[in-house]
Amino acid sequence: MSKVIVVTSGxxxxxxxxxxxxxxxxxxxxxxxxxxxxxxxxxRNLDMIMGCERRVVFDFINVIQGDAKLxxxxxxxRRLDNLYVLPTSQTRDKDALTQEGVEKVLNELRxxxxxxxxxxxxxxxxxxxxxxxxxxxxxxxxNPEVSSVRDSDRMLxxxxxxxxxxxxxxxDQIKSHLLLTRFDPRxxxxxxxxxxxDVLEILAIPLLGVIPESPAVLRASNVGVPVxxxxxxxxxxxYEEAVARLDGEDLPMKIEGEKVPGLMSRLFxxxx
Amino acid sequence: MxxxxxTFNRKPKSSTQAKERLQILxxxxxxxxxxxxxxxxxxxxxxxxxxxxxxxxxxAVGIRMDSIGDVxxxxxxxxxxVDQKDAAKANKKTAAKG
Numbered sequence: 276m277s278k279v280i281v282v283t284s285g286x287x288x289x290x291x292x293x294x295x296x297x298x299x300x301x302x303x304x305x306x307x308x309x310x311x312x313x314x315x316x317x318x319r320n321l322d323m324i325m326g327c328e329r330r331v332v333f334d335f336i337n338v339i340q341g342d343a344k345l346x347x348x349x350x351x352x353r354r355l356d357n358l359y360v361l362p363t364s365q366t367r368d369k370d371a372l373t374q375e376g377v378e379k380v381l382n383e384l385r386x387x388x389x390x391x392x393x394x395x396x397x398x399x400x401x402x403x404x405x406x407x408x409x410x411x412x413x414x415x416x417x418n419p420e421v422s423s424v425r426d427s428d429r430m431l432x433x434x435x436x437x438x439x440x441x442x443x444x445x446x447d448q449i450k451s452h453l454l455l456t457r458f459d460p461r462x463x464x465x466x467x468x469x470x471x472x473d474v475l476e477i478l479a480i481p482l483l484g485v486i487p488e489s490p491a492v493l494r495a496s497n498v499g500v501p502v503x504x505x506x507x508x509x510x511x512x513x514y515e516e517a518v519a520r521l522d523g524e525d526l527p528m529k530i531e532g533e534k535v536p537g538l539m540s541r542l543f544x545x546x547x
Numbered sequence: 548m549x550x551x552x553x554t555f556n557r558k559p560k561s562s563t564q565a566k567e568r569l570q571i572l573x574x575x576x577x578x579x580x581x582x583x584x585x586x587x588x589x590x591x592x593x594x595x596x597x598x599x600x601x602x603x604x605x606x607a608v609g610i611r612m613d614s615i616g617d618v619x620x621x622x623x624x625x626x627x628x629v630d631q632k633d634a635a636k637a638n639k640k641t642a643a644k645g
Binding site for chain 2: 420421424425428429432463466467468469470473476477
């Protein structure tokens with residue numbers, strides 16, 4: 276059974292693409308056939324983070340419009356042979372994405388892949404809506420900062436109302452996970468950054484992982500290697516653990532300088 | 548200073564303020580999110596209804612929603628042209644418990 280997972284946030288610059296790249300590389304390293312799709316039409320960047328920017332010939336939009344076959348547009352990762360990237364167009368705009376086109380491509384990918392990761396653009400417009408529309412699960416990337424948390428709350432509202440699963444009815448709703456990124460345990464300990472508990476209490480969805488603020492993230496993007504596959508770093512370890520949880524493993528949460536969130540907050544269902 | 552700093556010399560942590568501001572804001576946004584969407588449509592319908600009787604332009608209607616405590620008020624201001632019969636300005640105000 277394949278899973279479509281959207282990586283979304285509302286706010287820009289919180290780490291959606293970094294997380295999409297790390298999560299897809301992590302799932303592929305665990306042996307799953309994985310594809311990661313860039314939904315940010317016109318502002319393509321996943322290709323750079325994945326380090327395949329010079330190998331793009333055809334893209335997602337070409338496939339949707341019938342100008343190329345899906346397997347012509349899929350780029351196989353040079354490091355992991357069960358990892359593929361579907362880049363988007365740099366020249367078209369978001370209106371080139373159609374709901375039918377997206378559905379057709381995702382259905383075709385479902386035949387071949389275990390995990391389909393959709394890297395959403397920022398905002399709540401067409402690209403972001405279509406990235407989440409067919410998702411089975413969502414990874415909501417949030418920074419411990421007021422505007423990011425507010426936007427994540429808005430995205431959770433959209434995930435539970437404007438998606439195929441929401442429109443189909445009560446059961447099998449999208450499973451949303453919180454991925455807290457750019458977390459600084461020291462500043463949080465000093466009371467100048469919200470704690471993991473604070474954000475969990477506000478958003479009330481299960482915690483997938485906490486990625487510490489780390490210079491390794493910029494170094495990885497400089498060289499076009501997903502954080503998980505580059506040097507050993509705390510961010511890489513945190514992403515590995517988050518991926519293991521996404522893949523169904525029950526790993527205890529350890530956050531430096533923080534109380535470990537209790538069972539109650541991890542199991543907290545979204546009530547509002 | 549530090550001897551008493553623990554109790555007297557401490558400003559509220561900014562992270563606490565962040566959390567409290569978010570909790571208040573989101574409680575409001577979650578509750579009133581979709582319901583505020585009807586305001587433009589309400590405005591259009593009101594203008595249309597008025598236009599059947601008097602000539603007013605679309606921008607002569609002001610709609611404002613406010614909520615203080617558990618009371619939400621909807622204020623509708625319609626400016627009627629001077630040459631119309633009666634008033635130069637009609638002011639209709641409704642308050643509903645929210």
